Amino acid sequence: MVDDRFNHFRIINRVLEKGMPVLTPVSVAIGVWMAERFSNFASAVPWLFAVISFVGALGLTLVDIRERLRRPLAMIVTLFILQILMPLIALLVGMLLFDPMTRSGLVLAFSIPTGVMSLMWVTIYHGNKSFALAVVFIHTLLSPFFIPWTLRWFIGTDIPFDVGGMVWGLLWMIVIPSLLAISATRYTPKVVPMMKDVLSPIAKLHLILIIMINSSVAAPFIRSWDLSLLYIILTVLAIALSGYGLGYVGARLLKLDESMRISMVYTCGMRNIGAGAALAVAYFPPPVMVPIVAAILFQQVLAAALGKWMRTGRTDQSLIGRGTT
Template identity: 40%
Template structure:
């Protein structure tokens, strides 16, 4: 029953995620009263997702150090720079700039593992990237935000680091350690049962945090539409840049696939939590709208990657035959 529920939730995520946002806007008073519950939901999501990970992923650090380094640089340096200049040029609003940078600077999404698996990417490398990026997040995100925020907004960096530690790092380590201790059995016996509740938690986070931006969404204007369009363009650009860079950097389609999804997807829920906790509500807009497109774009680029793989492998086989 739980497995069937999880399958249906996974299938309908592109619809249920924006629906959760709409519900949150309509019932903004209820969502506002439940904001305190969001970090707990996120910690649970992180723990449930980490039950499938193990320290085996660190072996990829020895085999593919440059691949991991390049992906981390893409996630936390290249895309934040792009988001900063694009948002600054278009909006001239510092709060929105912070939101756009935060939206792309947050860790890669745990769900990227699902798409890498579907597209036959390098699963061990994917797990290594997710685990390493997760462990780096309490230090990388505050540093980036400190640079972008400057002196305009006072941010409690220590509290932010502590929040990231207990929302991301500690649940992740707990899940990985349990997986190691049980030799992978807990993911089969317990992890899969938690999967549908993890997705329901995501919908809950979107719904609750949508109450914060309800005043902006209810008053649809040119700025709101522009924010949504720019969020979409940045999201597509992230995937497209990953595919283009991957094509020139690696010949192995498994690594390119892994780069595509770990570089294109984000753990948006943590960005929403950070934005609502430490910044004015307007900052949340670029972050939360990212949830509208993430799963849909992942599905679209799955088809793109299939066509790319087919073309690349045909060309490679022809070259091998000619040589």
């Protein structure tokens, strides 16, 4: 039974969902415009991410995730796209078009773990949350091994970064809040619907804040705009689109249902850009960060636009179906 006490939260949530394709580019613009203010809140991003992970996992159970692992083909294909095909595409494009520094940035940008934010977009567009959570969960846990291996084999770089620190950061942002949400679903099932009603709009506001904060990182590059930067941005955009496209094609070839297609599209297309930026700053010369900053500019805008496109496609198919009955 729906609790009318939380109806205003549900209304706000629906308004935010419908407005995300507009709010996302506006948030990017505000982040760049007010970079000096938003960059001061970079330390809050892990906490904001944690809330999003918690809300995205509410209502899920370990049984849901276990069911996904019993039929692992979609998971294997998704991880193959994420960790083999996409870095390879980035490497080949980089070899054809760019200098070694930019090429390294491209490979790094498409080697980092699938984005925590994919959970939010999967939730907004009614994808399969248990599959998306399982992909993020497993890819994050494997990333301390995947990332050094990928960089070593694709660009000949062996990064001696703090594996323990990175694992803890990713566990704190994704794994721990997700496990807390799954525990809440199991032990307090009557409270979960109310929690979702209240926290869903808050999580979307957190998403908007994260976009603004991440965009503030890109501000210095935007303000020194030139054609070479535009060239890099368009290249990163094209490679990112190929990630979404490969996810869609993979889901179609596997004959997955609509909710699984949505989840596979987002988990294959999105990356944890914050983690990539941190690695680039800590272990590479500044030019390596440029492709990652380029991805910050449009990742959320692209996710919103593709979600709107998929939703429009579903509406059109529904209308066609009604017309033929």
